[in-house]
Structures are given as C-alpha cells and as structure tokens.
Amino acid sequence: MTLVESVLPPMHPEGRRFLAIFAVATAILFFIWHPLGWAALAVTLWCYYFFRDPVRSVPLAEGLVVSPADGVVSLIGPAAPPDGLGLPAAPLTRVSVFMSVFNCHVNRAPCEGRVGAVVYRPGKFLNASLDKASEDNERNALRIDLADGRSLAVVQIAGLIARRIVCWSGQGAALRCGERFGLIRFGSRLDVYLPAGVQPLVSLGQTMVAGESIIADLSGPQAPAQFRRD
Numbered sequence: 001m002t003l004v005e006s007v008l009p010p011m012h013p014e015g016r017r018f019l020a021i022f023a024v025a026t027a028i029l030f031f032i033w034h035p036l037g038w039a040a041l042a043v044t045l046w047c048y049y050f051f052r053d054p055v056r057s058v059p060l061a062e063g064l065v066v067s068p069a070d071g072v073v074s075l076i077g078p079a080a081p082p083d084g085l086g087l088p089a090a091p092l093t094r095v096s097v098f099m100s101v102f103n104c105h106v107n108r109a110p111c112e113g114r115v116g117a118v119v120y121r122p123g124k125f126l127n128a129s130l131d132k133a134s135e136d137n138e139r140n141a142l143r144i145d146l147a148d149g150r151s152l153a154v155v156q157i158a159g160l161i162a163r164r165i166v167c168w169s170g171q172g173a174a175l176r177c178g179e180r181f182g183l184i185r186f187g188s189r190l191d192v193y194l195p196a197g198v199q200p201l202v203s204l205g206q207t208m209v210a211g212e213s214i215i216a217d218l219s220g221p222q223a224p225a226q227f228r229r230d
Contacts, residue, residue: 009052009053009054009055010052010053010054010055011048011051011052011053012051012052012053012106012183014051014166014183014185015047015048015050015051016051018047018051019044019047019048019051022040022043022044022047023044025040025044026040026041026043026044049102050101050102050105050185051105052104053104053106053180054104056108056178056209056210056211056212057211057212058108058176058177058178058211058212059177059178059212059214062112062219063217063218063219064111064177064214064216064217064218065110065111065152065192065194065198065214065215065216065217065218066108066110066111066177066178066210066211066212066213066214066215067097067108067110067192067208067209067210067211067212067213067214067215068097068107068108068109068110068154068190068192068210069097069099069103069105069107069108069189069190069208069210070097070099070103070104070105070208070209070210071097071098071099071100071103071189071190071207071208072097072098072205072206072207072208073095073096073097073098073202073203073204073205073206073208074096074097074098074189074204075094075095075096075191075204076093076094076095076096076200076202076203076204077093077094078091078092078093078094079091079092079094079191079193080092081141081153081193082119082121082139082141082153082155083119084117084119084121084141085116085117085119085141085142085143085151085153086116086117086143086151087143087151087153087193090196092153092193092194092195092196093193093194093198093199093200094191094192094193094194095191095192095194095200095202095215095216096189096190096191096192097189097190097191097192097208098189099184099188099189099190104210105183105184105185105188106180106182106183106210107154107156107180107181107182107183107184107190107210108178108179108180108181108210108211109144109154109169109175109176109177109178109179109180109181110144110152110154110177110192110215111144111146111152111175111177111218112146112147112175112176112177113144113145113146113147113151113152113174113175114144114145114172114173114174114175115142115143115144115145115169115170115171115172115173115174115175116143116144116145116151116171117141117142117143117171118140118141118142118143118167118169118170118171119140119141120139120140120141120165120167121138121139121140121141122138137157137158138157138158138165139155139156139157139158139165140155140156140165140167140182141153141154141155141156142154142155142167142169142181144175146195146218148218150195150218151195152192152193152194152195153191153192153193154190154191154192154193155190155191155192155193156182156184156188156190157184157188157189157190157191158184158188164184164185165182165184165188166182166183166184166185167181167182168181168182169181169182177211178210178211178212192215194215194216195218198216198217198218199216200215200216201214201215201216201217202214202215
C-alpha cells in the first residue's frame with residue numbers, strides 16, 4: 001500500500017452517487033453560508049471514508065474462516081441458522097461482527113466455497129448490536145458450501161441507520177476466501193454460522209478486519225481459543 005492509498009483508500013463504486021450528491025450539496029451550502037458549507041464538507045469527507053474499499057492481505061492457508069466485516073465481535077454463542085438456507089435447524093456457533101458508521105462496510109467472503117443458497121428477508125431496523133436483530137431485522141443470508149461437504153452461513157443484517165443491503169454474489173457463484181461479495185449502508189452487522197463442531201478463535205470485543213482477521217480454522221484443532229485481556 002502506498003502512502004496515498006493509506007490516506008485516500010480506493011472508493012467502492014456503490015458510493016459514487018452518494019459522494020456526488022454530498023459534493024453538490026456542499027457547493028450550494030458554501031454559496032449560501034460558509035459555516036454550513038464547511039459542515040457539509042465534513043459530511044462529504046465522511047461519505048468518502050464510509051465507502052472506502054481498501055486492499056486487504058487475505059491469508060492463503062486452507063480451511064481458514066476470516067471476518068466478513070470490519071468491526072467488533074459483539075456476540076459469540078449457539079443460535080439456529082436462518083430459515084430457507086437448507087441447513088439443519090440445530091443451533092450452530094454464531095460469531096457476530098458489529099460495524100459502526102465509521103467502519104469500512106464492504107463485506108468479504110469468510111471462506112472459499114460455492115454459494116448454495118441466498119435468502120433475503122425484509123424486516124425491522126433495530127440496533128444491530130442487539131441479539132434479536134438476527135431475527136427481527138432486514139437480512140440477507142448466504143449458505144456457502146465447502147469442498148469437504150460442510151456448509152457455512154454468512155448473514156448481512158441491516159442496522160438502526162442502515163437502509164440498504166447490497167449483495168452481488170448469487171446462487172452458484174464461486175467465492176474465494178476474502179473476496180468481496182456485498183456491502184451494507186450505513187451501520188450494521190454480519191453473522192457467521194460455523195459448521196458443527198468448529199470452535200471460534202476470537203473473543204468478545206475483539207477488533208476485526210474484513211478478509212484478514214481469522215475467526216476459525218476448519219482444518220485445525222477444535223479446542224476453544226483462550227484469551228487474556230490486557
């Protein structure tokens with residue numbers, strides 16, 4: 001990454017029209033009253049920053065599950081996967097990553113595999129950090145089928161401010177680990193449902209980087225990871 005890219009990372013095309021709207025509004029407000037223009041300029045810069053799409057260093061080892069989103073691990077525990085994905089109704093270990101409005105919102109595939117099912121469900125816009133957001137909020141769920149016959153689910157969940165879930169990977173699409181598959185506007189959460197018997201390698205409150213931070217190892221030892229708060 002160059003110095004310019006570290007300060008001004010690439011912007012995802014999904015954000016261009018929003019940036020244009022903010023930029024036009026900023027110019028108008030500067031014409032009306034300079035203090036309003038400066039405030040609008042700050043919002044415009046935030047819009048650019050929100051839709052940033054930086055390059056990530058995706059680990060290449062087989063069997064790794066990486067974080068699908070930037071943010072903080074907000075929930076870890078058993079939960080039944082969403083209906084309609086063709087997964088058993090028995091609870092699986094769910095790892096939730098909460099994204100604030102200051103996180104990068106481009107979503108990345110947690111593992112390599114093929115999209116076996118995509119299920120969208122409209123719903124509410126509760127605070128995405130709440131447990132019940134998995135059931136009540138608007139969401140888009142993907143089942144990713146692994147080469148060994150197991151499956152993993154990743155769910156995009158709209159939040160309190162989010163009003164748009166974007167997913168450009170349909171059923172049958174082949175995904176590489178860390179590949180971009182969607183985004184959510186503006187502030188939300190992603191859930192990962194690990195295959196049965198797979199233990200997470202993260203802890204509550206841990207900061208995650210999409211495509212880089214490792215959530216679990218599908219091929220490694222399945223003893224729960226231990227952490228020290230320091």
